[in-house]
Amino acid sequence: MNWRQRLGAFIGGFDAGQHHRRLRGFRATRAHVNALIAAAGPDITARARWLVRNNGYAVNAVESWAANTVGDGIKPISKIGDAARKEELQRLWLAWTDEADAEGLTDFYGLQRRAAREVFIAGEVFFRIRMRRASDGLTVPLQLQMLPAEMLPLEQTGVAANGNAIRQGIEFDRIGRRVAYHFLRRHPGDSTDPGLSGELVRVPAAEVIHVIDPVEGGQLRGVSKLAPAIVKLFLLDQYDDAELDRKKVAAMYAMFVTSPAPENPLAPAEDDEVPDGVEISPGQIVRLDPGEDVTVGQPADSGATYEPFQYRTLLQISAALGIPYPYLANDMVKGNFSNSRLALIEFRRRVSAWQHAVMVYQLCRPVYARWMDAAVLSGALTLPRYEANRARLLTADWLPTKWDWVDPLKDANAEIAQIEAGLKSRTQAIAERGYDAEQVDREIAAERERERLLGLDFRRPGSPAQGVAAVRGADGNSDAAAQSDADDTDSTDEAEDRPRPDEDQT
DSSP states (O other): HHHHHHHHHHHHOOOEEEEEEEGTTOOOOOOOHHHHHHHHHHHHHHHHHHHHHOOOHHHHHHHHHHHTTTTTOOEEEEEOOOOOHHHHHHHHHHHTTOOBBBBBBSOOHHHHHHHHHHHHHHHHEEEEEEEEEEEGGGSSEEEEEEEEEGGOTTOOEEEOSSOOOTTTTTEEEESSSSSEEEEEOOTTTTTOOSSTOOOOOEEEGGGGGEEEEOOOOTTTTTOOGGGHHHHHHHHHHHHHHHHHHHHHHHHOOOHHHHHHHHTTTSSSSOGGSSSSOOOTTTTOOOOOTTTOEEOOOOOOOOOTTTTHHHHHHHHOOOOOHOOOOHHHOOOOOSSHHHHHHHHHHHHHHHHHIIIIIIIIIIIIIIHHHHHHHHHHHHHHSTTTTTTTHHHHTTTTEEOOOOOOOOHHHHEEEEEEEEHHTTOOOOHHHHHHTOOHHHHHHHHHHHHHHHHHHHHHOOOTTOGGOOOOOHHHHHHHHHHHHHHHHHHTTSSSHHHSSSSSHHHHHH
């Protein structure tokens, strides 16, 4: 016992810092997370990938995480004031998203989903920004190449030729800024790639996007979100396999035949006296020899503790992964509506924080900035005084996929009440659903105009969109006014004098 431990034992105060009998075997490392990742990172990532390939709970957790954090994609809505230029920019962005993947396997929002999966499995992922030639025929000469964590070797630590420090594959300048990444030209585990094994290439940091969710200060590389659950997932899988094998072996024996002992036990048995087994069929009558007895096999049950044990273990795995139990196990039976709603709210709060702190900040905004630079420089997009107003023109709201309502009617009524009470705006409410308020308003106005021309009206009576006259008519206060509002197509002058439904709504 060193002097700190002796002093702690004498002073007392914090049981967590004592070394008495209960904590004698609790020896926590004092190494920094970077040292721990350097030592165990490759094994953790390899085991996490193995579980995702072979364990149903692990792959379900990853898919649930990707579906909730990205869904159909986190999409930008430009805040440029000029409506025409904004519309042009949005159309150009939408066209480019189909060309964003350098491998041509998905679009930009598919890359977001793959990034979410990689960060969950490996703790990090890299994207290399690849500028293209005008002759490549892209809408904007820019693409993204996705690189898994294994492409940046953790053991690459030392001093670069220019004197910069290299730590775990990342090159830093004298004041600690990232200036380059030293990637492998081929994946170390891909034997199908004919490239030179172990060859490194230096890529400037301006061309690399590093998506990572750090858990400690000063952390350089990522840790799999599966790390706290790997042991339990693997052991639970082994336990299930052993239980299945035990049941399978027990079920192979239908019955046992007991024969009397032979007169001479040491005498060798004849071949025809050693039964190979008796096959039975429904309704069969079996004649037994004198002294023989038949016992029907009774395979052992899994026991009353099997399901509770599985449930408690999966709850621990669920807590370690940050995934609600129903999403992990696809078990919707054990939770009631209130519990499920509480778990869903907590999960969505975590997901929302991750979306904006990691996905939007580290991936979406840098890609959007490089895309707009490339679009303006290539002439695909015209924005006057872009260099002087770049920061303002890059401003955009990034809208995730809307959450599905647990109770649509109650949630919608609550939101309408908040809007009417001035607690939130329609713009905010629409943005929370993943849509652009200006685009929604244009669509509503176009629909109202089409309805007016065709003499149609699909709005319910008393709806705010009907206008003041319609609401009064529904209340019985002014039937004439309601009838006049419903027949607005009969008189052009009256239609011009009376406020339009969408204007009255605003």
